[in-house]
Amino acid sequence: MTVSSPSPAPSGQPELLRMTGITKGFPGVQAISRGDLTVLSGEIHALVGENGAGKSTLIKVVTGAHTPDRGRVEVGGREIKNSNPNAAYRAGVGVIYQELSLVPALSVRANLFLGRERGRFGGLDATAERAAAIEQFSRLGVDIDPDQPVGELSIARQQLVEIARALLANSRLLIMDEPTAALTPREVGKLFGILASLRSAGHGILFISHRLDEVFQIADRITVMRDGATIGTWPAADLTRGDLIKQMVGRPLEQEFPKVAAQIGEELLTVKNLTGGRVDGVSFSLRRGEVLGLAGLVGAGRTDVARLIFGADPLVSGRIYRNGLPVTISSPRDAIEQGICLLTEDRQGQGLILGLSALENLSLPNLRQFSRRGWLDQSAELSRFKQFVSSLKIRLSSPRQLAGHLSGGNQQKLLIARWLENDAQVIIFDEPTRGIDVGAKYEMYLLINELAARGKAIIVISSELPEILGISDRILVMHEGRVSGEITDLTTATQAQIMELAVG
């Protein structure tokens, strides 16, 4: 179908937020060239777009973190001028960021009332706070002990604490930035249940997500941003997935998962009875040219398996074989020498060194080969770098550009280039497409195919079931530290099949 022109806001429901003609520039960059957005009471509104499309900046204009250059922001019918975080907060805007903003060492209760403590004369009324917390949680239908330290809760439950905190502050409008990125499918289901009930209670929810399935599952209306401008707002029912992708990237994407089966060869990696951390006796083998998917709920031990193989965490027992020979891996250095590499889920926290340049990040594990009698051969380093930049199509302004200034997709490519440079044979991707946009995801899948075709053995850990079904040759599903099942025939495999194995 052709996309209908953006529809005006349905009448009847009161507007919680209206942004008109917003522009915002930073030195050298026009972050938002046209921002128009209306969120109604009693709706779930998705804001989608590629990375760098301006979604976060637009949100920051609502919350008062940025002052717009031009345009008007109204919250609950009243214009907010000289925006600052407090004004938005008092007007009833609650924001739940991707990086949760709770104090881990404090109790749930202390976090809920941080800055708005109940009590008189500087004292705390713990009983009143506890009662209010329990009441709020029961309204959300969750069971969280108000006196537990927040750091002991799972990410999903911490998010619920944030939602409760926003509701306790009488927020009518909830803004959630990628709320499902760190959640398991079951947790996502639960979160969506809560969002739906908030919707019926008259709250408005503005929801940023890269996961289009979820957008269609929960959103009433969808606003698309591209290159700093809002392209339009449509009722979710009027759009197909293909339409939406086309609006986001400005061109149609032929196929989401371009899987090509590579020639599968000899065993490159075998692990037997791997135990350590959450992992309890995991065994499998991996062949040349094979893409092995590792599925399971968050906390099932998938990342732990990767870290054990890579030597990032100590192995309690079990053996690792490379090309059929037993090897000892007690540090990442050992793994790298065995041609095994890991692309961590947390690219910024554990992958890149953001304050170093792209060039320096690329060659960090490979400096030995550029060393001539202790001195770095910087011209050789630079020419190798340029080779990788062009072969992987990494977009950057100069080799000296700081890694922290690259987009998510380019950061991921830089990390891949790092290990290709090192001639890794076994490549483990932990959530390779987390937080990167649709176009870059597609490129990542092509790259994984190409690596397999070049004879690498690949493990992909992913929480996105369509993705893992789309790119794997074989899937192992984990549950509570063990392998609960294996799916070898991908032609008949379904998401339900994986979920059944994942929940045990």
Added chain:
Amino acid sequence: MSKNKPGGSFNLSMARLLSQYGMLGVLLLLGVFFSLVTIRDQQPTGKAAGTSLAEQIESLVSDRSPEQWPTILILAPGGDDASDFVAALSRQLSDSDITIGATLTGDPLTIREGLQKLSESGTLPGADLMIATQHGFAPIVRNVITEMPIFADAPIQTPQSYRWPTFLLASNLLNVANQIAVIAILAVGMTMVIITAGIDLSVGSLIALSAVAVAGLIGRLGGEGASMGAMVTCGFGAILFTGLIGAFSGLVITRFRVPPFIATLGMMQVASGLAYILSKGRPFYQVPASFVALGRGVDPLLGIPYAVMLMLVLYAAAHLMMSRTALGRYIYAIGGNQEAARLAGVRVKGVLLLVYCLNGMLAGLGGVVMASQLKSGAPTYGLMYELYVIAAVVVGGTSLSGGEGKILGTLIGAFIIAVIQNGMNLTNVESYTQKVVLGLVILGAVLLDRLKQRGMQKRQA
């Protein structure tokens, strides 16, 4: 953002330029300021004084015919400076065929006796005499000749004074460099430690320990009669010793994951205590006179103190290490993100151990230089030096949160501190006020760093 307009990258490169050379600008501004406020009448010394006085005399006599030229009497006190003066003066006067009647050097008594002999011998023309001497010696000469009729009317010529900032005198600049040498040497190691996101509070105590160790060892190995070889051995022994202590701190930090602040706070006490135990609380003085060569000696060819040369060589070596070797890259990587560096295969513990060991050795070297400057080793040396060293690093633009910083920035930072101290001494600011100013400068540097970073973040957003 995906779009990168040329304006943005221009702003970024300007910011980078400022962040790398901003402190150099501050140093230059301070130099200009103290130059302006210390402009005084300066007397030339040594060779320069001789040459300038000769030129002066030449121009005085140039309008007379050579027959009427006066005979010059050169009078000067003893010493190196005076003999340079006399040599330059007499060479140039004889080159211009001006007659030198006599040259007398020594204390006023010797001069008086010499003049007396001259007047008795009657070899001087008597009428056309001119006395050439140094500015500071002129009053004495005047005093002597008033009693001697032959000389009493002779005009006295001294080199002309000139207007020049005391701050900019070569002797003062070398003094600044020499004063800061010990702190600057320690700051090399501290920069590396701070770039790894660590800190080392023990370096002040390590100065004391090293000074005590080197002076004590020399005392054992011959005392005042110790050979050069023995002194060098003792110096290296002390450096090795503090290097081991630095490595021990590194071990505690890496192996047992004790925060560097705490680990080195402990080592600061341990090292200081060891220095007192080794010396039984008294300074070691039994060192040969030649021991001061390192700290006070000046290279005869370049005219630069050895300590300053040592400092410059260390900075050059450390700069190359940090920018051109894998080790340097690892140090930045660890400070930027220790876990990411580990997962990239960097031997984090090994590198950290090495950095703390190197830092200990550099602190030991600083202690040896200080012992040489003061010709003794006492457990009280280096007190509070860790703070000056950290200040030099921070003023030089290295971030205490690690991952960024430049070795040469630290050199500039050390000089900024030295120049401010020296400038305040020259302008007679009292020492209590100096402390306040120095503290404010450190705060200012940190504030500047914050503003700079905030500016960068805004540009990125």
